[in-house]
Amino acid sequence: MNTEPEKIKVSAGEDLLAFIPHMVGYWPETSIVCIAMKGKKLRATMRLDLPPDDATSRETVHFATIAATQLACDTESDGCLIAIFGRCDWLEPKKFPHAKLYRNLCQEFAAQGLPVRDAWFVGTDHWRSLECTDATCCPWPGKSNAAIKESFVNAEFIFRGSMVGEAPKEQVAQLTTVRDPEFVAKVAGLGDKVKEPLTMNGCGAEQLTATLQAWQFSLELWPKPPDACMCAFLLASLADRSVRDAVMVLLATSAEYALAGAEGLGITGPDTAELVVPVNWYGGNQAAGRPVQMGWVTEELMAGAAYDFGNILVGGTAPRVEGDEPCLLDWERLDGAEPFLQFLAQATQTADKAPVLCILGWIQWCKGRGSWAGQYFLACMEYQPGYRLAALLDQLLSGGHVAECAKDPVTAWHRDNRDNEEVTREEKNEGKQEDKKGEEFGLDEAA
Numbered sequence: 001m002n003t004e005p006e007k008i009k010v011s012a013g014e015d016l017l018a019f020i021p022h023m024v025g026y027w028p029e030t031s032i033v034c035i036a037m038k039g040k041k042l043r044a045t046m047r048l049d050l051p052p053d054d055a056t057s058r059e060t061v062h063f064a065t066i067a068a069t070q071l072a073c074d075t076e077s078d079g080c081l082i083a084i085f086g087r088c089d090w091l092e093p094k095k096f097p098h099a100k101l102y103r104n105l106c107q108e109f110a111a112q113g114l115p116v117r118d119a120w121f122v123g124t125d126h127w128r129s130l131e132c133t134d135a136t137c138c139p140w141p142g143k144s145n146a147a148i149k150e151s152f153v154n155a156e157f158i159f160r161g162s163m164v165g166e167a168p169k170e171q172v173a174q175l176t177t178v179r180d181p182e183f184v185a186k187v188a189g190l191g192d193k194v195k196e197p198l199t200m201n202g203c204g205a206e207q208l209t210a211t212l213q214a215w216q217f218s219l220e221l222w223p224k225p226p227d228a229c230m231c232a233f234l235l236a237s238l239a240d241r242s243v244r245d246a247v248m249v250l251l252a253t254s255a256e257y258a259l260a261g262a263e264g265l266g267i268t269g270p271d272t273a274e275l276v277v278p279v280n281w282y283g284g285n286q287a288a289g290r291p292v293q294m295g296w297v298t299e300e301l302m303a304g305a306a307y308d309f310g311n312i313l314v315g316g317t318a319p320r321v322e323g324d325e326p327c328l329l330d331w332e333r334l335d336g337a338e339p340f341l342q343f344l345a346q347a348t349q350t351a352d353k354a355p356v357l358c359i360l361g362w363i364q365w366c367k368g369r370g371s372w373a374g375q376y377f378l379a380c381m382e383y384q385p386g387y388r389l390a391a392l393l394d395q396l397l398s399g400g401h402v403a404e405c406a407k408d409p410v411t412a413w414h415r416d417n418r419d420n421e422e423v424t425r426e427e428k429n430e431g432k433q434e435d436k437k438g439e440e441f442g443l444d445e446a447a
Helices: 013-024 057-071 099-111 152-159 168-176 181-201 205-221 228-237 241-252 255-264 299-313 331-346 353-367 370-383 388-398
Strands: 006-010 031-038 041-049 079-085 116-122 126-129 421-425
Touching: 013 031, 013 041, 013 079, 013 116, 013 126, 013 152, 031 057, 031 099, 041 057, 057 099, 079 099, 099 116, 168 331, 168 353, 168 370, 181 205, 181 228, 205 228, 205 241, 205 255, 205 331, 228 241, 228 331, 241 255, 241 299, 241 331, 241 353, 241 388, 255 299, 331 353, 353 370, 353 388, 370 388
Parallel strands: 006 421, 079 116
Antiparallel strands: 031 041, 031 079, 116 126
């Protein structure tokens, strides 16, 4: 197997700017994008909302400090690139609209050992280098943004199957909106029959085992969609927040490990009602009350799983015993669960939708995709105002906190196979932004 990275040659600033939307998944607006570098390799890509124009000096310094501190979590990086996507074009050479912010960013990144190697400003219609104000080589107001979308790199990424979508707000709405009102009505009717017993006995040891089995069973069958009975059962099960937490751990590890963690933490208890299972599970031949087993759980497994249970919910990576391997999320499993969860979100238009949207946001938060996570949390709280987990995670996002698992290349999610693509920059003599002749910039790890 050829393990050498596929190289993409870059010959102009618009090529590097074209790289950004493919990394964040959409065209950034009123944003600051920072790309960490290790030598000539491009690593993590971070997008932040652009501060308001009337931000105080203290606020811009605080913003720059958070940006630099977060990107510096990648301890192997030794430099960075910055692109400011502004609210308007930069029309007058001596009136750069974000001069104070850019100066603070340069100072804070340098203090973190990540000097800014190059930077660009992208306005509503034009872009230009922040290092070249010579009108003879870089006429005002700059080059057309069309050059970015028509660049070689954009064409190459599209050829390789990468598409730039709409902003997260629009995409989240499209991915979770109801598609089949008749199916939704059927799910709602069936859900009324199982909500009460699942609420009363959701954490009974046998009931939780059956519930996690149903989730595992449905995930294994996907992309074959669950029927209305299964959808109703799965949605109703999430009303119990301890069950929801166990499901989140299941999505990141396995059903067995989630159950072991729940037992180790004392979440499970004696069953107080008859076992409830989806009507058509296993062809309809599993009667209510039939025991569902998931294997024997040892004390040692429960101890480790109990520690990881809470660790996983907060995106933590620290091992239970110092010197052990870090806590790893199963990213392939989580990636596969996303479209399944989106299907469940499409199956209801009631408050049942909130836990599903929250879990989808949590997955994005663990991936380090704050913009996506924030939109899912906002959507969640539209269906259940004040939904506690979504509100807490949204507060962490607002404070600039990133999940620990997203900070370390060993534990972080990586975007498909793009870590095998290397961007090589072949400089042209077009002003100061193009004067680093002989340098090559390659994509190492873009998260």
